[in-house]
Amino acid sequence: MEPVSSAPFVLPNPRIPKVLGILNIVFASALMIWGLCLIGSYALMPVMSKMLVKAQQDIQTKQDTTRKAILEGFEDEEKAATTDEAKAAVAEKRKRFEAEPQPPKIPQMDLGVLGMQETAVRYYVWAEFVSGVVLNILLLAAGIGLVTRRPWGIKLGLSVALLKIIRLVLVYGYAALAIVPKVAVGMAKFQMQSMAQQLPPGQKLPAGFDETMTKLLLIWYTSCAVMMIIVGSIYPMVSLWLLSRPSARAACSDSAKSREPENSW
Structure with missing residues (x-):
């Protein structure tokens, strides 16, 4: 008599690896494009900062030149005036002009003030980008393996999903x-x-306003980091759950593929 196998029969479900494989390919492609856009923007920030500073300086220079020309015009009018009444009229016009509010200055985008040029921030940004690209390439490869229902696609898909969660916790933590x-x-x-640059001359912001704003921004940015961990872990956790199912593993086995049509879902 032939020995009877004690392993239970598992009905293969090819939809799980195929659907997850397609999603892996879509998500990996989208995330890599998004990452390239973000790192490109970060790399261009110093150039953009210089352009903004130059634009601010040009606008300020133009405003100062225009104001100086108007004041010199008043001086010329006052010198040309032949009567006290005419001189008084010119002086009144000049007084009204000087009393008018000045155009607000454009805030200068100083990357040093923003803290984006600090060594720790630069290292973090590039580490986040590189680690994301590496895992997304592996996610793309896992997607191809799952769509074609290769046994290694299951293993790579599980590994990438776990690494994605670990990376999210480490990077955003x-x-x-x-x-x-x-x-x-x-x-x-x-x-x-x-x-402060938008306030009228002599007026100041309330005391302690900077501390309040810092706390609010700290809470907001921290909440965003936590949400990135939570939301970003949803798909990897779903992948871990589905790819761990025996039916998904069975669908990627060589024996299961040999017993069904080529385009079976």
């Missing part, structure tokens, strides 16, 4: 603890400078 405080302080300083 570190961001919440080490990067967010720096960025929150820098952004608060930048906002304070911007608002």
